[in-house]
Amino acid sequence: MRQQFAIIRAIGFVTYKEWAAFRSHMLASLFVGPVLFLVQVFIWQAMFEGKDIINGLTFAQMLTYYGVATLIHYVTFDFADWNLQMLVRSGKFVTFALRPLPHWLFALAQKIGHRSLALGVEVLPVLLLFIFLFQVDLMPAAPGWATASILLSFMMSFFINYCVGLTAFWIVRAEGVRRVFLLLKDICAGVFLPLSFFPEVVQKILFFLPFQFITYLPTRVFIGDYELAGISLSLAQAVGLQAIAVVLTGCVTLLLYHAALKRFTGVGV
Structure with missing residues (x-):
């Protein structure tokens, strides 16, 4: 266990250094995120x-x-989804199949390193922009529960994408399936519209x-209350349910x- 943890830390650090050399790729987020948020401000000003x-x-x-x-x-x-499909399609996955560390753990370590860099390059600048330019209240109602929920969200996102x-x-050419699924995932995750705005029958499906x-x-936990499909949960219950879902996924x-x-082995034979 200690050896695997050391390997994961090393992979994460190498990934951090690799992407730090090309961090300009992340700078587009400093423009895209706030612009999309500004569009939401205009839409909801009219709605309210x-x-x-x-x-x-x-x-x-x-x-x-x-x-x-x-x-x-x-x-x-x-x-992880795009990277894995490229490895399989190019045949380079065979090098990972022969390694003692499973590829999913390697991919998770890569994500940890990549997103660690994003905390300083993307998250912090946009956070300050939202607070000081848009005057958005980004103080979590319960910092502990909010942090736990975001960490669980991190894992859930990885598992689903993987x-x-x-x-x-x-499916060798899975790019079309990938794009459609990821769009549906964002809709069902509440990226474009809070899930509580969907019809009740749809909310019941989305709940499961x-x-x-x-x-x-995690967004509702951050705000301080959770409700979906007529079901209201305390923050502890909501994060507990999220933890169970992450383990099952x-x-x-x-x-x-x-x-x-x-x-993969069968095809090789």
């Missing part, structure tokens, strides 16, 4: 005209929702899907990974 609350959220809470959702996206951004990448073992645990739930990821390795 003459209204104090919409679906249980005030205008200030709505801005906080989108501000936190944007920052969570920066923290949890993942490219599962998408594993489809390359069954894993996607809400990437954006919607992780188990599914490992099962798919081992099934993919058997298929």
Whole structure:
């Protein structure tokens, strides 16, 4: 266990240094994120005209929702799906299949290193921009629960994206499937619209899907309350439910990974 932790730390550090040399690739986020947020400000200003609350959220809470959702996206951004599909399609995955460290753990270490760099290059500048330029309240209601929820969101995002990448073992040209799935994932996660704005029947379906645990739930935990499909949970209950969902999704990821390795070996034979 200690040796694996040292390997993960080394991979994360190398990834950090590698991307630090090309950190200008991340600077586009300093423009894209705030511009998209500004669009949301204009939209919701019009929606809240003459209204104090919409679906249980005030205008200030709505801005906080989108501000936190944007920052969570920066923290949890993942490219494991694209990277894995490229390795499988090019045949380079065979080098990882022969290594003692499973590729999913290697990919997780890469993500940790990549997102560690993003904390200073993307998250902090945009956070300050939201606070001082847009006057958004980004003080979590319960810092401990908010931090735990964002860390769980980090893991959930990785597991789901890695599962998408594993489809390359069954579908060689999986780029189309990947793009459609990731779009649906963002919709079902509450990136474009809080899930509480969907019809009740849709909310009930979304409640049992894993996607809400990437954006919607950690954002609501950050704000200080959680409600979906008529179900209200305390912060402890919401984070506990998220932890269970992450463990289950992780188990599914490992099962798919081992099934993919058997298929990869079978093709090689």
